[in-house]
Amino acid sequence: xxxxxxxxxxxxxxxxxxxxxxxxxxxxxxxxxxxxxxxxxxxxxxxxxxxxxxxxxxxxxxxxxxxxxxxxxxxxxxxxxxxxxxxxxxxxxxxxxxxxxxxxxxxxxxxxxxxxxxxxxxxxxxxxxxxxxxxxxxxxxxxxxxxxxxxxxxxxxxxxxxxxxxxxxxxxxxxx
Amino acid sequence: xxxxxxxxxxxxxxxxxxxxxxxxxxxxxxxxxxxxxxxxxxxxxxxxxxxxxxxxxxxxxxxxxxxxxxxxxxxxxxxxxxxxxxxxxxxxxxxxxxxxxxxxxxxxxxxxxxxxxxxxxxxxxxxxxxxxxxxxxxxxxxxxxxxxxxxxxxxxxxxxxxxxxxxxxxxxxxxxxxxxxxxxxxxxxxxxxxxxxxxxxxxxxxxxxxxxxxxxxxxxxxxxxxxxxxxxxxxxxxxxxxxxxxxxxxxxxxxxxxxxxxxxxxxxxxxxxxxxxxxxxxxxxxxxxxxxxxxxxxxxxxxxxxxxxxxxxxxxxxxxxxxxxxxxxxxxxxxxxxxxxxxxxxxxxxxxxxxxxxxxxxxxxxxxxxxxxxxxxxxxxxxxxxxxxxxxxxxxxxxxxxxxxxxxxxxxxxxxxxxxxxxxxxxxxxxxxxxxxxxxxxxxxxxxxxxxxxxxxxxxxxxxxxxxxxxxxxxxxxxxxxxxxxxxxxxxxxxxxxxxxxxxxxxxxxxxxxxxxxxxxxxxxxxxxxxxxx
Numbered sequence: 001x002x003x004x005x006x007x008x009x010x011x012x013x014x015x016x017x018x019x020x021x022x023x024x025x026x027x028x029x030x031x032x033x034x035x036x037x038x039x040x041x042x043x044x045x046x047x048x049x050x051x052x053x054x055x056x057x058x059x060x061x062x063x064x065x066x067x068x069x070x071x072x073x074x075x076x077x078x079x080x081x082x083x084x085x086x087x088x089x090x091x092x093x094x095x096x097x098x099x100x101x102x103x104x105x106x107x108x109x110x111x112x113x114x115x116x117x118x119x120x121x122x123x124x125x126x127x128x129x130x131x132x133x134x135x136x137x138x139x140x141x142x143x144x145x146x147x148x149x150x151x152x153x154x155x156x157x158x159x160x161x162x163x164x165x166x167x168x169x170x171x172x173x174x175x176x
Numbered sequence: 177x178x179x180x181x182x183x184x185x186x187x188x189x190x191x192x193x194x195x196x197x198x199x200x201x202x203x204x205x206x207x208x209x210x211x212x213x214x215x216x217x218x219x220x221x222x223x224x225x226x227x228x229x230x231x232x233x234x235x236x237x238x239x240x241x242x243x244x245x246x247x248x249x250x251x252x253x254x255x256x257x258x259x260x261x262x263x264x265x266x267x268x269x270x271x272x273x274x275x276x277x278x279x280x281x282x283x284x285x286x287x288x289x290x291x292x293x294x295x296x297x298x299x300x301x302x303x304x305x306x307x308x309x310x311x312x313x314x315x316x317x318x319x320x321x322x323x324x325x326x327x328x329x330x331x332x333x334x335x336x337x338x339x340x341x342x343x344x345x346x347x348x349x350x351x352x353x354x355x356x357x358x359x360x361x362x363x364x365x366x367x368x369x370x371x372x373x374x375x376x377x378x379x380x381x382x383x384x385x386x387x388x389x390x391x392x393x394x395x396x397x398x399x400x401x402x403x404x405x406x407x408x409x410x411x412x413x414x415x416x417x418x419x420x421x422x423x424x425x426x427x428x429x430x431x432x433x434x435x436x437x438x439x440x441x442x443x444x445x446x447x448x449x450x451x452x453x454x455x456x457x458x459x460x461x462x463x464x465x466x467x468x469x470x471x472x473x474x475x476x477x478x479x480x481x482x483x484x485x486x487x488x489x490x491x492x493x494x495x496x497x498x499x500x501x502x503x504x505x506x507x508x509x510x511x512x513x514x515x516x517x518x519x520x521x522x523x524x525x526x527x528x529x530x531x532x533x534x535x536x537x538x539x540x541x542x543x544x545x546x547x548x549x550x551x552x553x554x555x556x557x558x559x560x561x562x563x564x565x566x567x568x569x570x571x572x573x574x575x576x577x578x579x580x581x582x583x584x585x586x587x588x589x590x591x592x593x594x595x596x597x598x599x600x601x602x603x604x605x606x607x608x609x610x611x612x613x614x615x616x617x618x619x620x621x622x623x624x625x626x627x628x629x630x631x632x633x634x635x636x637x638x639x640x641x642x643x644x645x646x647x648x649x650x651x652x653x654x655x656x657x658x659x660x661x662x663x664x665x666x667x668x669x670x671x672x673x674x675x676x677x678x679x680x681x682x683x684x685x686x687x688x689x690x691x692x693x694x695x696x697x698x699x700x701x702x703x704x705x706x707x708x709x710x
Binding site: 134 | 693699
């Protein structure tokens with residue numbers, strides 16, 4: 001019994017651990033057709049060096065991006081055209097923020113911080129799939145950590161060395 | 177009983193749930209190596225007293241291995257953890273050479289991380305270029321005999337027929353003798369084709385009765401030599417037929433050209449670059465040897481028989497042969513310089529040793545020729561019997577010497593020249609990787625163990641230019657227990673990505689992965705396998 005318990009614990013610990021080992025998103029599930037706050041957790045620098053820049057790419061189908069400013073960091077919103085027009089509470093939207101960049105800060109390797117932005121997950125996104133927000137950590141001495149790998153069909157994020165942070169999409173909650 | 181089991185399951189599910197919730201709420205980090213001692217790529221003068229690996233997070237080791245220069249893997253069991261540094265006691269008595277310190281650790285997030293540090297004690301081990309030859313002695317001896325036979329056929333047979341027509345004015349000197357050497361030459365030449373096939377396939381002598389060996393032999397470049405040489409020998413035989421005597425001059429001439437050309441069609445020397453120089457040199461070398469050596473037998477016969485024919489022949493021989501010998505020597509020197517490359521190779525390689533022995537025999541031969549030419553020819557022409565006898569004896573000795581030289585030269589069949597050894601050792605290994613995101617042509621030069629340069633051309637899937645932001649190479653050898661060795665590539669400016677000074681410690685199949693950063697957010701991982709020679 002004791003042995004079995006320990007093994008169960010170990011298996012769970014391993015499974016849960018790998019999911020949060022890298023730059024990741026705090027709330028891992030969200031319904032489509034809703035406003036969602038993406039919180040990126042940065043657990044370490046690059047090879048021991050402090051993080052100076054965090055960039056995150058906004059995937060297609062994610063609109064109305066509003067980043068949360070951070071003291072000590074310069075915020076930049078890179079705008080661009082979407083691949084198609086999305087419906088935002090009745091308003092057709094065909095361009096917006098496609099990349100968010102926090103720069104000019106310094107987050108030491110032995111410190112932890114969070115970077116947040118609010119988005120609207122359009123109903124064009126498919127429930128059941130995982131939506132990825134590729135993120136790049138740029139550090140001093142030209143080092144970088146790129147959390148940009150998206151699992152191919154049949155692959156899991158655990159197979160990847162540099163998995164992009166992702167959020168599992170749920171069915172839209174019925175009406176308002 | 178049943179209830180208790182269900183209770184266990186429920187308890188465990190609850191426990192698992194609580195643990196999972198706790199763990200996911202803690203932001204954890206994976207460990208990365210921050211420093212290694214000896215450092216990756218380091219060359220140290222003496223065996224290190226300790227190894228150490230420092231990580232960005234506390235870790236516990238799963239497997240620590242040291243791969244020795246001979247490919248043996250040692251498990252490293254004695255280690256101490258000090259904060260984030262793993263101190264490992266190295267095994268005793270590490271000999272000079274290249275080692276791989278492979279580590280696999282688990283950090284607090286439970287994610288195993290692995291890597292390797294390659295270091296060398298003294299100097300990187302660059303294994304000596306190994307050119308493996310099948311040591312099938314019966315086949316080798318047979319090949320050697322075949323080669324001597326071929327030389328005898330060409331130089332005594334075809335050369336003799338040529339000399340009898342052009343130097344001795346068609347007087348029938350040594351008809352039966354020619355028949356014998358031509359038959360010997362034909363046997364040697366034709367047999368060589370099958371033996372070449374046996375050697376190429378690595379089959380013992382008994383396989384000679386199998387047509388596969390013959391097809392394989394004729395399929396090599398030596399096959400062309402066999403066919404042309406056989407034709408040349410047959411032409412020479414035709415030239416000796418009394419009925420074809422009016423055509424004899426020309427048949428002999430064509431036979432000589434074809435015979436010399438046959439040698440230029442294959443072999444170490446003909447294969448060397450620059451071809452415009454080596455092939456004509458082989459041809460001239462062979463043709464002039466045939467003219468000179470071929471004249472010895474008919475000349476001996478003429479001198480023995482005496483008369484005006486002999487006088488005439490000896491005079492012509494003395495007049496023309498020095499030119500032939502001059503061409504022979506120059507062509508031979510050209511080939512020797514190309515093949516040996518460095519004077520030191522004369523002593524250090526088997527090929528060089530054969531060349532030295534051959535040159536030594538040649539010097540003796542030339543000394544003898546000089547004595548004949550300046551001391552014996554004139555009295556012999558004047559008809560002095562003692563001089564004639566001595567000249568005859570000298571020609572017999574010359575012939576024996578020439579045979580010895582053939583025998584020595586025939587061993588070259590088994591000794592790749594220093595040039596070829598250097599080329600074989602420097603031969604790069606290359607391969608192509610194709611994925612749906614990108615393609616790469618990767619070259620590792622030289623393609624063997626020791627220090628190498630890795631270079632890659634990265635392309636889009638439709639062979640277009642791919643301007644990657646950066647490229648890293650990751651080498652691993654799972655079979656030998658070598659965990660990934662990572663190296664960032666630089667751009668030398670010719671459109672490639674390169675890594676210098678990587679030491680591949682072991683031969684065998686290596687897994688090579690290219691991490692190509694196509695854009696800020698797009699990474700392509702291209703993986704392939706390549707065989708590295710010892």
